[in-house]
Amino acid sequence: MTFLALGVNHHTASVELREQIAFNPERLNTVFSETRQHPELADMVVVSTCNRTEIYALTKNTDDVLHWMAQCNGIDVNTLLRHVYHYENVDAMTHLMRVASGLDSLMLGEPQILGQIKNALILAKDAEVVSPHLNRLFEYAFYAAKKVRSETAVGAHAISMGYAVAQLSTQVFSHVSQMTVLIVAAGEMNTLVAKHLAEMGVAKMIICNRTRSKAEHLAQELATRVEVEVIDFDQLENNLYRADVVSSCTGSLHQVISYSAVKRAVKQRKYQPMLMVDLAVPRDIDAKVDDLDSVYLYGVDDLQAVIDDNLSQRRQAALDAEILVSQLASQFVINEKVQRAGHDIQQYRDFAEHQRQKELQLALQQLQQGVDPAELLERLSQRLTNKMLHIPSKLFREAARAEQPEHAQWLNETIQDIHDNMRKTKAR
Incomplete structure (x- = not known):
């Protein structure tokens, strides 16, 4: 097969x-x-x-x-x-x-x-x-x-925006299972961010979108993995303080998260760390937010630089992975040969046992007929030896005729093993 x-x-x-x-x-x-x-x-x-x-x-x-x-x-x-x-x-x-x-x-x-x-x-x-x-x-x-x-x-290494945001969260917060994430806009990019963070096991996800039905649709997708809450867009700034991580990607022509709103949120959080990721172009979050203590602000360019560097590292790591796969493939071939050999050996053992039983029954019958035991044992040993050596002898001849290096080497090593065993037997 x-x-x-x-x-x-x-x-x-x-x-x-x-x-x-x-x-x-x-x-x-x-x-x-x-x-x-x-x-x-x-x-x-x-x-x-x-x-x-x-x-x-x-x-x-x-x-x-x-x-x-x-x-x-x-x-x-x-x-x-x-x-x-x-x-x-x-x-x-x-x-x-x-x-x-x-x-x-x-x-x-x-x-x-x-x-x-x-x-x-x-x-x-x-x-x-x-x-x-x-x-x-x-x-x-x-x-x-x-x-x-x-x-x-x-x-x-993260090589997608969604995964990069998720990985960045683990660098800022040591306890992912206690994080609350605020997703601002439920588009394709933020959907990936939300799914990656949900898979990581965050505590809660708050989804805010101009069209509430779209936010509710994403909430349904995530509900089996994480606690989800949907809020109206006009409640965004009032809920900023609840979020450890904010990911925003609205596509709006104007900023949707102001410096003053974030400053107020930081105070309400008692200056606990806050990660804000702005995936929008034009930007959703006032750039001055980066000046606030305890706030980490990342934009698209920041993440893209990380992704480019990570992709380069992945490509380098892929070379090591390809070598490992090649080694494992070689090991697989060896394992298959060993398994096939084990099957063949078992078949040969079954054949040998069948021949032994057959010759034994014949010898017992002849013994009952009065044949001399010494003569009987001589004939029994000859017949059994000839039958057992027939298949190995055939393999030796085929290997010799093949004139292939690996067959010749196998033949020479096998013959040498036989000679060594004979010498050991005589020495005893």
């Missing part, structure tokens, strides 16, 4: 094509129920995100998987061929490890992809289209991703 990785991603296909090939969980459940009827397609995991759709499968015919992908999505195979990438066995395993580690992501080192792959595996296992062997390959990829995360800094 070939381990296959086949797919398209943001490097190889347009958004339009990726949308056409994408699978949602409901559709996958239907598709998997159909593939179970086809043994050649009954061992696969489908990873489908906004940036990629990939099929990982154990199959005897890789073309079957390609045609299945085209047929499921109503795409001509030749059209699909211009955009898909195709990896087999150790190359497929290396690719899966790179994807799970965030090394193949649009945002280098992003952690979400690992969770998405785990969910894809769970979905396929629930649909009963994952064999123990395929499951083991994915578990090894998860192990590799964990090592990349723990032993390199590829995911340690």
Whole structure:
């Protein structure tokens, strides 16, 4: 069986094509129920995100998987061929490890992809289209991703505005679980900020937006992870003092948070630290706020400089991660060989036991018929030795004929081991 990785991603296909090939969980459940009827397609995991759709499968015919992908999505195979990438066995395993580690992501080192792959595996296992062997390959990829995360800094530095704000909060406040965050405007940028901070486990989120329904919609998204309160926009300045972190991104042409309002809030807070992040252009927060003691003000340019530096550090860390993945792929190959060898050894042991039982029964019958025991033991030992040596002798001859360095080396080392064991036996 070939381990296959086949797919398209943001490097190889347009958004339009990726949308056409994408699978949602409901559709996958239907598709998997159909593939179970086809043994050649009954061992696969489908990873489908906004940036990629990939099929990982154990199959005897890789073309079957390609045609299945085209047929499921109503795409001509030749059209699909211009955009898909195709990896087999150790190359497929290396690719899966790179994807799970965030090394193949649009945002280098992003952690979400690992969770998405785990969910894809769970979905396929629930649909009963994952064999123990395929499951083991994915578990090894998860192990590799964990090592990349723990032993390199590829995911340690913020490279998005939303994540940068969240990371900045941890630098100003030591107890994230006690923080109250005020989100001023519920647009795309602040939505990301709010979600990152909610995932970090802040105590409370206050959302303020000119259109209350939009603020309530974001509040519903966050409510399962954090306590959320929605306030009207005209109550913004009166509630500033409640916030440890303020993130503002309104798109207004005029400042919405004045110096005097922040100064009043600082006094109400008894000069406890306050982090204010202005993601708007033009700016939402009066720049003079930066002069106030205990207030930390960051603008877009400040954060972008941090992100640029962090991205450079991630790229450097990615080199270390790629080396680690390469080493883990080599280890994977060794593990596979050892496992196959263990299976082969067990088969040979079973064969040897069968031959032993067979010869023993024959010898007992002959013994009952009055055959001389000494003669019987001689014949028994000869027959058993010949049968046990037949398969190793055949392998030795094939290795010698192959004329490949690794086979020749294995042959020489094996013969040397045999001679050494013979000398030790004689010495006893």
